[in-house]
Amino acid sequence: MIRIVLADDEDLIRGALAALLELEDDIEVVGQASNGRAAVDLVRAHRPDLAVLDLEMPGWDGLDAARRLHTESEIPVVIVTRHARPGVLKRALAGGVRGFVPKTTPASRLAEILRDVHAGKRYVDPEIAASALSATSCPLTERELELLRYAQDGGTVNTIAERAHLASGTVRNYLSSAMTKLGVDTRHEAARKAWEEGWI
Amino acid sequence: MIRIVLADDEDLIRGALAALLELEDDIEVVGQASNGRAAVDLVRAHRPDLAVLDLEMPGWDGLDAARRLHTESEIPVVIVTRHARPGVLKRALAGGVRGFVPKTTPASRLAEILRDVHAGKRYVDPEIAASALSATSCPLTERELELLRYAQDGGTVNTIAERAHLASGTVRNYLSSAMTKLGVDTRHEAARKAWEEGWI
DNA sequence: GGCCGGTCGTGACATCTGTCATGGCCCGCT
DNA sequence: AGCGGGCCATGACAGATGTCACGACCGGCC
Numbered sequence: 001m002i003r004i005v006l007a008d009d010e011d012l013i014r015g016a017l018a019a020l021l022e023l024e025d026d027i028e029v030v031g032q033a034s035n036g037r038a039a040v041d042l043v044r045a046h047r048p049d050l051a052v053l054d055l056e057m058p059g060w061d062g063l064d065a066a067r068r069l070h071t072e073s074e075i076p077v078v079i080v081t082r083h084a085r086p087g088v089l090k091r092a093l094a095g096g097v098r099g100f101v102p103k104t105t106p107a108s109r110l111a112e113i114l115r116d117v118h119a120g121k122r123y124v125d126p127e128i129a130a131s132a133l134s135a136t137s138c139p140l141t142e143r144e145l146e147l148l149r150y151a152q153d154g155g156t157v158n159t160i161a162e163r164a165h166l167a168s169g170t171v172r173n174y175l176s177s178a179m180t181k182l183g184v185d186t187r188h189e190a191a192r193k194a195w196e197e198g199w200i
Numbered sequence: 201m202i203r204i205v206l207a208d209d210e211d212l213i214r215g216a217l218a219a220l221l222e223l224e225d226d227i228e229v230v231g232q233a234s235n236g237r238a239a240v241d242l243v244r245a246h247r248p249d250l251a252v253l254d255l256e257m258p259g260w261d262g263l264d265a266a267r268r269l270h271t272e273s274e275i276p277v278v279i280v281t282r283h284a285r286p287g288v289l290k291r292a293l294a295g296g297v298r299g300f301v302p303k304t305t306p307a308s309r310l311a312e313i314l315r316d317v318h319a320g321k322r323y324v325d326p327e328i329a330a331s332a333l334s335a336t337s338c339p340l341t342e343r344e345l346e347l348l349r350y351a352q353d354g355g356t357v358n359t360i361a362e363r364a365h366l367a368s369g370t371v372r373n374y375l376s377s378a379m380t381k382l383g384v385d386t387r388h389e390a391a392r393k394a395w396e397e398g399w400i
Numbered sequence: 401g402g403c404c405g406g407t408c409g410t411g412a413c414a415t416c417t418g419t420c421a422t423g424g425c426c427c428g429c430t
Numbered sequence: 431a432g433c434g435g436g437c438c439a440t441g442a443c444a445g446a447t448g449t450c451a452c453g454a455c456c457g458g459c460c
Contacts, residue, residue: 016216
């Protein structure tokens with residue numbers, strides 16, 4: 001029997017995934033959480049064989065929780081995600097994640113994947129693996145990434161400068177540098193591109 | 201027995217929802233689709249009692265399919281969505297949708313809701329209903345909305361003008377008008393705000 | 401008919417933005 | 431010590447952007 005802790009912030013989806021997994025004779029969902037922190041607590045309490053974590057969650061996301069679990073226990077973690085971005089896959093593997101499955105995976109395959117991971121194997125969606133391998137590694141600097149994060153929600157340079165505690169000229173320089181590296185013409189396109197690659 | 205056609209573009213989620221619904225003795229999923237058009241075809245073929253459609257799907261989305269189904273048959277439609285935006289709820293109700301449930305709804309409630317809708321009732325998530333009622337109705341003009349849609353992916357004014365077959369000055373005027381109405385300073389903030397309200 | 405509102409465009413203006421050159425500071429590497 | 435690279439800032443410039451005023455056309459409404 002494979003005992004699982006399941007985390008997803010959307011109750012409906014989490015419940016549905018639990019129902020899907022409970023159909024399997026050898027799988028048991030022993031705990032459900034709606035954020036990464038609660039998931040870590042549940043793992044400590046229940047000592048399951050596997051943790052299945054949604055990537056996008058408020059507060060601690062799936063990756064935060066996975067890293068925490070990797071350092072404090074040997075529980076294998078499978079990340080489930082809607083947006084399969086290459087950079088995120090790399091960070092997940094670096095964080096000790098054992099399985100990476102996008103939500104486009106057929107439902108019938110999930111149980112097999114969990115069994116494989118439980119048996120010590122690793123699973124990475126082949127599509128994302130390919131794009132992660134062919135993807136160029138992030139050419140951006142830490143500050144550039146930070147400012148791109150701020151640039152994501154469409155504010156002005158002054159807004160960004162204020163939030164980052166920097167001079168507006170400095171902000172423009174960093175963003176300009178990022179735009180050049182990414183080959184785009186506006187900071188918004190740069191932010192979008194960096195997000196799609198999974199860098200921010 | 202309530203016979204259901206289920207549509208969601210994410211295989212894993214669709215399969216999980218099917219598993220959840222199949223747990224109920226009085227519910228049967230007779231067909232699954234990954235886009236709105238396929239869902240309509242399935243409804244024509246199977247004549248189910250209910251259609252459960254995810255809102256966000258490529259090609260025909262859940263709302264497109266719901267409108268189509270409303271005009272050609274009397275099948276009640278329940279929309280499931282991740283982003284519960286007030287404007288979308290209004291459009292959904294106008295399109296004859298009988299149920300509107302966000303993915304934050306507890307999984308245990310879904311079956312009840314479907315039974316209620318099948319019995320002729322309507323269901324709208326109370327949270328979204330409240331924000332839809334308190335929301336100001338869209339003050340934007342058709343062209344303003346169109347240009348905001350183009351503005352969503354961060355291109356320059358010239359890009360937008362080209363796509364809309366308009367002079368760039370005209371584009372700036374419309375977007376300026378929209379920004380004033382929405383009380384923001386950049387077209388990107390305006391596009392974001394309009395999206396959050398469900399207007400685009 | 402007059403009036404209003406939406407649509408499309410032009411011109412002008414102030415400001416914002418992206419680019420470039422330049423400099424200083426600190427850290428790590430050779 | 432010299433060099434490179436990231437970090438922070440300034441100044442200057444061209445072009446993009448947002449605002450405003452204005453005009454034209456069309457359709458609906460009173």
